[in-house]
Amino acid sequence: QVQVVESGGGLVQAGGSLRLSCAASGRTLRNAAMGWFRQAPGKTREFVSAIRWNGDMTYYADSVKGRFTISRDNAENTVYLQMSSLKPEDTAVYYCAAQAVDRIAIRTAGAYDVWGQGTQVTVSS
Numbered sequence: 001q002v003q004v005v006e007s008g009g010g011l012v013q014a015g016g017s018l019r020l021s022c023a024a025s026g027r028t029l030r031n032a033a034m035g036w037f038r039q040a041p042g043k044t045r046e047f048v049s050a051i052r053w054n055g056d057m058t059y060y061a062d063s064v065k066g067r068f069t070i071s072r073d074n075a076e077n078t079v080y081l082q083m084s085s086l087k088p089e090d091t092a093v094y095y096c097a098a099q100a101v102d103r104i105a106i107r108t109a110g111a112y113d114v115w116g117q118g119t120q121v122t123v124s125s
Helices: none
Strands: 003-007 010-013 018-025 034-039 046-051 058-060 068-073 078-083 092-098 119-124
Touching: 003 092, 018 034, 018 092, 018 119, 034 078, 046 068, 046 078, 058 068
Parallel strands: 010 119
Antiparallel strands: 003 018, 018 078, 034 046, 034 092, 046 058, 068 078, 092 119
């Protein structure tokens, strides 16, 4: 059974940077798209970014485009989310998710089969 575990969250000042990591175990995810979602208090979970299995296709929410970069290391079964120029509105629990099979849909939570427990990112003003 596949599991994904996020790490790298924390407290940072506005304008700062953080790098989140998502490590997959249990089965190779080389052929699966992986994504990041976030959920702020009182809000619904929202798409942040995703990457296809070969890394050639990446996707971003408009709110993070130009500030966040997603990448993956298939040899290490790990996906990264480099977050820069962070804003207080980026504060949320960030979740890593993986598709068990390749799907066209990539921006919706329902397209993912495996979820991590989340890591808190707090950006102070």
